[in-house]
Each structure stands twice: as C-alpha cells, then as structure tokens.
Amino acid sequence: MDNLIELSKKMPKTELHLHIEGTFEPEQMFAIAQRNNVKLKYSTVDALKAAYQFTNLQDFLDLYYQGMSVLLHEADFYDLTMAYLEKVNSENVVHVEIFFDPQGHLSRGVSFDVQIRGIYNALQDAEKKWGMTSKLIMSFLRHLSEESAFDTLEQAKPYLSWIDGVGLDSSEVGHPPEKFLRVFEACKKLGLKVTAHAGEEGPPEYVWQAIDQIGVDRIDHGNRALEDDKLIDTIKERNLTLTVCPLSNLKLCVVNDMKDHPIRSMLKLGLNATVNSDDPAYFGGYMNDNYTSLINDTGISKEELFQLAKNGITGSWMEEHHKEQHLKQLNSLFA
Numbered sequence: 575m576d577n578l579i580e581l582s583k584k585m586p587k588t589e590l591h592l593h594i595e596g597t598f599e600p601e602q603m604f605a606i607a608q609r610n611n612v613k614l615k616y617s618t619v620d621a622l623k624a625a626y627q628f629t630n631l632q633d634f635l636d637l638y639y640q641g642m643s644v645l646l647h648e649a650d651f652y653d654l655t656m657a658y659l660e661k662v663n664s665e666n667v668v669h670v671e672i673f674f675d676p677q678g679h680l681s682r683g684v685s686f687d688v689q690i691r692g693i694y695n696a697l698q699d700a701e702k703k704w705g706m707t708s709k710l711i712m713s714f715l716r717h718l719s720e721e722s723a724f725d726t727l728e729q730a731k732p733y734l735s736w737i738d739g740v741g742l743d744s745s746e747v748g749h750p751p752e753k754f755l756r757v758f759e760a761c762k763k764l765g766l767k768v769t770a771h772a773g774e775e776g777p778p779e780y781v782w783q784a785i786d787q788i789g790v791d792r793i794d795h796g797n798r799a800l801e802d803d804k805l806i807d808t809i810k811e812r813n814l815t816l817t818v819c820p821l822s823n824l825k826l827c828v829v830n831d832m833k834d835h836p837i838r839s840m841l842k843l844g845l846n847a848t849v850n851s852d853d854p855a856y857f858g859g860y861m862n863d864n865y866t867s868l869i870n871d872t873g874i875s876k877e878e879l880f881q882l883a884k885n886g887i888t889g890s891w892m893e894e895h896h897k898e899q900h901l902k903q904l905n906s907l908f909a
C-alpha cells in the first residue's frame with residue numbers, strides 16, 4: 575500500500591475538475607480579507623478554520639460565497655490561483671483545467687476583466703516557470719437563470735481566446751441541464767468546449783440531458799450514471815470522461831464511506847473515470863490526498879491506479895503532443 579501511495583505521488587497527474595474559488599485556504603482568505611479591509615464573520619484564522627468543519631452542503635456554500643467576497647482586485651485572483659498552482663506543482667500535477675464562477679463575482683461588482691486577468695496571468699506564469707499547461711473553463715451558476723448565463727457570455731466575449739470551455743455548477747437538483755440548452759448552443763457556436771456537473775446529486779436523467787441535449791464533451795462527477803445500464807453504455811460509446819471527485823463525494827455525503835466509493839466499479843465497467851479534487855481547501859485534500867484516500871480505503875490496485883492517471887491525460891483537453899509526452903512518462907514509471 576505504501577508503495578502505491580509513493581507511486582501515486584510521483585506519477586504525472588492532471589486535474590480536470592477544480593473550482594479555483596474552492597482552493598481558498600483559511601490563512602490566505604484571512605490575509606486577503608485584511609489587506610482589502612473586508613470584514614469576515616470570523617475574528618481569527620482559528621475561528622475561520624473551525625468554520626471549515628461544516629457538515630452539510632448549505633454550510634459549505636455559505637462559507638464558499640463568503641470566501642469569494644474578499645476577492646476584489648486582479649492581484650487577489652492572481653494570488654489565489656498561484657497558491658493553488660504552487661501546491662499542485664509540488665504534487666506532480668502537470669496539467670490543470672480549472673473552473674471559475676464569473677457570476678459569483680460580477681454580482682458583487684467585480685468586473686469580468688479583473689477576474690480573468692488575475693487567473694489567466696497566474697496560469698501563464700505557471701507554464702513559464704514549471705511547464706505546467708492549463709485550460710480555463712468559465713462555469714455558469716445553474717441556480718441562476720439562463721438569461722444571466724447569456725449576460726455572462728456576453729461579458730466573456732472579449733476574452734474568448736483565453737477561455738477554452740464552459741461548464742455548469744452550483745446546486746444541481748431542480749436545475750437540470752436542459753434549463754441552459756440555448757446558452758450552451760451559443761457557446762458551442764463560438765468554438766468553446768462544453769462540460770456540465772451532472773449526476774452528483776441529480777438523477778441519471780440529468781446526465782442523459784447533458785449528453786443528448788447539450789452534447790457535452792465530458793461529464794463532471796457522473797456518479798449516479800451507474801444507476802442506468804443504458805446510460806453507462808452510451809457514455810462508453812461516446813468515450814466520455816467522468817471527472818470524479820472522491821474526497822468531495824465523501825465530504826458532501828454523495829458516498830457515506832470511502833470504502834463504498836464507486837470509482838473502481840466505474841473502471842470495471844470500462845468508464846473513463848479520473849481523480850480530481852473539486853474544492854480542495856474545503857473538502858479535505860488536493861490531488862495526492864484524493865489518491866491516498868482511494869488507495870487506503872478502496873483497495874485500488876496498481877493497474878487501476880495506472881488507468882486513473884492515464885484517463886486523466888487522455889480525457890484532458892491538452893494538445894496531443896503533451897498527452898504523448900505525459901503518457902510516455904507514466905508508462906516508464908509503472909514499467
């Protein structure tokens with residue numbers, strides 16, 4: 575087991591499901607709040623840390639949106655993004671595809687320009703410094719209207735060369751993918767890739783909608799697709815990747831115990847499951863912690879570990895020559 579953990583730390587990894595606002599560590603949130611004179615509900619870092627011990631989705635979302643409220647300037651978005659990139663660079667993550675939630679900032683009067691410049695410049699610097707490649711995904715908040723998503727797309731238009739894809743996140747149940755059909759159609763016409771959170775808490779029907787109606791290039795989470803055999807076959811036929819988030823699933827009670835996590839079943843069924851951290855500052859760990867937890871609790875084999883890392887490379891949107899290079903490195907590490 576220790577050998578597998580060592581191997582998982584060394585192997586080249588990709589992160590395909592990561593909300594940059596979900597990487598806010600308490601110390602950094604506190605520091606940025608102080609420099610921006612934003613008052614948090616917590617008077618000390620320790621009090622803030624205690625708030626990270628939430629036990630339900632609503633408490634998480636409250637903290638998540640409170641964390642966002644301290645982000646005001648381009649430098650704040652840069653520092654948040656760079657702190658995450660430094661962390662995962664030290665964990666041998668070679669490529670990241672990160673979500674940001676423009677509506678969560680626009681609604682507070684922070685311009686699209688401020689947000690994206692900070693994030694994009696950090697991604698560019700990570701590539702210069704370490705050769706870490708990246709894609710940026712603008713995510714629509716599904717509890718808001720499609721009209722609001724259209725407004726956001728309009729604001730994004732001057733920056734389309736920096737944006738690779740669009741996603742759909744926030745509270746799933748009651749906000750099915752079909753609510754956003756027209757805006758995703760418009761995004762596809764602009765040449766953007768498309769993904770959507772589906773089947774985390776929502777039923778298999780939402781995954782069907784994401785595939786058949788929106789025509790997603792991949793599925794974020796997808797756990798509940800396992801309830802529908804025909805859906806499993808369709809995901810395989812279309813060779814869609816699932817961006818699975820083990821520690822997030824545990825923290826938000828999508829699974830009750832890591833031992834019951836469905837990721838090995840997904841692999842056995844031939845689905846392209848990958849490992850990702852979702853909102854790592856809030857859910858108990860970054861990439862390596864997610865792998866360690868799977869190794870310790872699910873009895874994952876060396877072959878399965880290899881397959882997960884391989885799926886992360888092949889299911890990413892990185893350039894083909896980069897995929898080949900990382901696959902070669904992965905193969906030699908496991909040889």
Ligand SMILES: [Zn+2]
Pocket residue numbers: 591593743771794852
């Ligand atoms: Zn997510």
